[in-house]
Amino acid sequence: MSLEARVRARAGSLALDADVRAAAGETVVLVGPNGAGKTTLLRVLAGLLPLSEGRVTLDGEVLEDPAARRRLPPERRSIGFVFQDYVLFPHLSVLDNVAFGLRARGCSKDQARAEAQEWLERMGIASYASERPRVLSGGQAQKVALARALATRPRLLFLDEPLAALDAGARAEVRRELKASLGRFDGVRLVVTHDPVEAMALADRVLVLEDGKVAQEGTPSELSAHPRSSYIAEFVGLNLWRGRGLGDRVRLDSGGEMLVSHAPMGEVYAALHPRAVSLYRRPAEGSPRNVWSGRIAGLEGEGGRVRVRVEGSIPVVAEVTPAAVAELSLIEGEEIWVSIKATEVSVYPA
Amino acid sequence: MRRPPRALVLLAALAASFFAVPLAALAWRAPWASLPEVLTTEVVGSALRISLVSSLAASALSAFLGLPLAWVLARVPFPGRSVLRALVTLPLVLPPVVGGVALLLALGRLGLVGRALESFFGVTLFGTLPGVIVAETFVAMPFLVLTVEGALKGLDPRYEDAAATLGASRGLVFWKITLPLAAPSVAAGAVLAWARALGEFGATITFAGNLPGETQTMPIAVYTALLRDVDAAIVLSLVLVAVSLLVLVTLRERWTPQA
Numbered sequence: 001m002s003l004e005a006r007v008r009a010r011a012g013s014l015a016l017d018a019d020v021r022a023a024a025g026e027t028v029v030l031v032g033p034n035g036a037g038k039t040t041l042l043r044v045l046a047g048l049l050p051l052s053e054g055r056v057t058l059d060g061e062v063l064e065d066p067a068a069r070r071r072l073p074p075e076r077r078s079i080g081f082v083f084q085d086y087v088l089f090p091h092l093s094v095l096d097n098v099a100f101g102l103r104a105r106g107c108s109k110d111q112a113r114a115e116a117q118e119w120l121e122r123m124g125i126a127s128y129a130s131e132r133p134r135v136l137s138g139g140q141a142q143k144v145a146l147a148r149a150l151a152t153r154p155r156l157l158f159l160d161e162p163l164a165a166l167d168a169g170a171r172a173e174v175r176r177e178l179k180a181s182l183g184r185f186d187g188v189r190l191v192v193t194h195d196p197v198e199a200m201a202l203a204d205r206v207l208v209l210e211d212g213k214v215a216q217e218g219t220p221s222e223l224s225a226h227p228r229s230s231y232i233a234e235f236v237g238l239n240l241w242r243g244r245g246l247g248d249r250v251r252l253d254s255g256g257e258m259l260v261s262h263a264p265m266g267e268v269y270a271a272l273h274p275r276a277v278s279l280y281r282r283p284a285e286g287s288p289r290n291v292w293s294g295r296i297a298g299l300e301g302e303g304g305r306v307r308v309r310v311e312g313s314i315p316v317v318a319e320v321t322p323a324a325v326a327e328l329s330l331i332e333g334e335e336i337w338v339s340i341k342a343t344e345v346s347v348y349p350a
Numbered sequence: 351m352r353r354p355p356r357a358l359v360l361l362a363a364l365a366a367s368f369f370a371v372p373l374a375a376l377a378w379r380a381p382w383a384s385l386p387e388v389l390t391t392e393v394v395g396s397a398l399r400i401s402l403v404s405s406l407a408a409s410a411l412s413a414f415l416g417l418p419l420a421w422v423l424a425r426v427p428f429p430g431r432s433v434l435r436a437l438v439t440l441p442l443v444l445p446p447v448v449g450g451v452a453l454l455l456a457l458g459r460l461g462l463v464g465r466a467l468e469s470f471f472g473v474t475l476f477g478t479l480p481g482v483i484v485a486e487t488f489v490a491m492p493f494l495v496l497t498v499e500g501a502l503k504g505l506d507p508r509y510e511d512a513a514a515t516l517g518a519s520r521g522l523v524f525w526k527i528t529l530p531l532a533a534p535s536v537a538a539g540a541v542l543a544w545a546r547a548l549g550e551f552g553a554t555i556t557f558a559g560n561l562p563g564e565t566q567t568m569p570i571a572v573y574t575a576l577l578r579d580v581d582a583a584i585v586l587s588l589v590l591v592a593v594s595l596l597v598l599v600t601l602r603e604r605w606t607p608q609a
């Protein structure tokens with residue numbers, strides 16, 4: 001079972017132009033900045049927005065092909081869609097929300113409710129069956145939405161920001177349960193998210209959308225090792241520069257040069273983990289390589305580490321301990337010296 | 351809070367009494383002793399019956415035709431949509447008498463459509479209860495259409511999307527999702543339309559006439575009675591006031607969220 005899609009579509013000012021391939025049992029995570037077209041892409045694949053050009057096939061069956069004037073409406077595509085904020089029907093009980101798809105597909109009321117009840121039990125929320133959705137917590141609503149989507153036994157499962165509506169405390173547990181539920185679903189799984197942790201935890205493969213186009217595609221580890229855009233570098237927490245490789249150094253497109261252990265000739269990316277960036281109050285003595293000065297543009301605390309954004313001849317983000325912030329008395333707007341080791345910079349062809 | 355300016359309070363009190371005094375006068379002048387007697391006279395009884403039947407029918411007809419119209423206005427983009435919306439809104443601001451004249455020219459015996467209605471189907475609207483219903487629907491339906499259209503526009507379209515991805519056809523989506531979610535405003539719109547139809551005078555008397563027992567509704571009966579029997583007019587007015595108050599209370603407590 002597999003999904004193959006060549007998508008050309010317009011929605012407002014966005015021009016979507018993306019190829020998506022996903023196999024059964026695989027979780028493909030779509031990431032990208034706001035307005036990049038992630039949700040639009042899901043809506044197009046689900047048949048809620050029309051293709052202007054291209055083709056969507058599932059297991060060889062053509063779902064949509066404007067050139068051949070073929071277009072299956074959403075209700076005939078066998079897609080389980082978990083919307084952002086879940087969009088549970090407020091006028092139906094939890095049980096009838098989950099039974100809705102089965103009823104729509106012609107099941108008798110009793111049978112649909114019996115199956116829906118089983119889904120609620122599987123998700124551990126059977127005690128809410130007769131309640132209205134508004135009494136549910138975010139995590140419970142997410143499970144109902146997932147049960148509702150899965151109850152029709154779809155071939156495709158789409159989740160749009162499945163954890164965004166949850167508070168941080170609930171997120172870790174719901175994420176774990178979501179991963180388990182995804183693992184039990186043997187069809188094609190597409191997940192949209194803007195949260196790096198969620199993407200890395202759920203993805204077999206990550207597809208980066210930027211401005212309607214696929215900017216990069218790969219496994220989470222490929223992406224974290226070799227990001228190919230500033231968005232994805234920031235997403236995985238790396239510094240990224242583009243430039244020309246000159247053997248032992250890289251001439252950066254943004255100006256300046258960086259010494260590295262090895263750089264192939266031609267267009268390259270240079271990536272560096274913020275932890276490999278050292279900060280000093282005055283020019284470092286000894287090794288003169290890869291040292292420059294800049295101004296502290298921002299300090300952000302994150303999980304026991306502080307990310308320091310330095311603007312200068314080469315903009316860079318450093319990650320230091322809170323103790324180091326105090327010791328160096330780092331304050332926004334002040335001048336600071338930056339040093340990086342040539343061996344820590346990862347260089348790969350663009 | 352600081353003491354409000356005296357001038358404002360005085361003007362507000364004046365405005366309040368402007369609404370209160372006429373009602374009080376009505377109650378004060380009412381022939382309370384002969385009330386049951388007047389209420390059970392033939393003219394009052396038939397006017398009450400005609401009013402209730404025609405206004406309920408007009409409200410139902412407004413919902414039956416107005417709901418699809420509201421849905422089209424809210425959901426289907428097409429050129430001329432704003433023109434159509436203006437057309438629907440027109441009866442709200444049009445003097446009802448003018449509406450009656452226009453209806454007469456369209457559906458009257460010699461009207462554009464009325465002539466065909468009469469010669470092919472033998473249907474005459476002037477001087478009949480159906481004529482009253484048509485006139486009342488003309489002025490009442492806009493209330494329902496605008497109320498429901500507003501509600502449909504405010505509805506998150508993703509409810510309908512979700513239902514579609516779950517396998518519901520467009521018809522099923524409308525019946526099981528759109529309509530139930532819009533039901534409170536359909537009900538509110540129907541009640542507004544009903545209240546408007548109940549109070550209808552100008553279009554009805556122009557289009558359907560003033561025949562006691564046939565087309566004489568309560569407001570028309572009030573007007574007619576005023577010319578010869580003031581007590582009857584007052585009693586009929588009191589009945590209409592009571593009905594209006596009932597509508598107001600029902601609307602507030604059932605169909606609108608409490609402020």
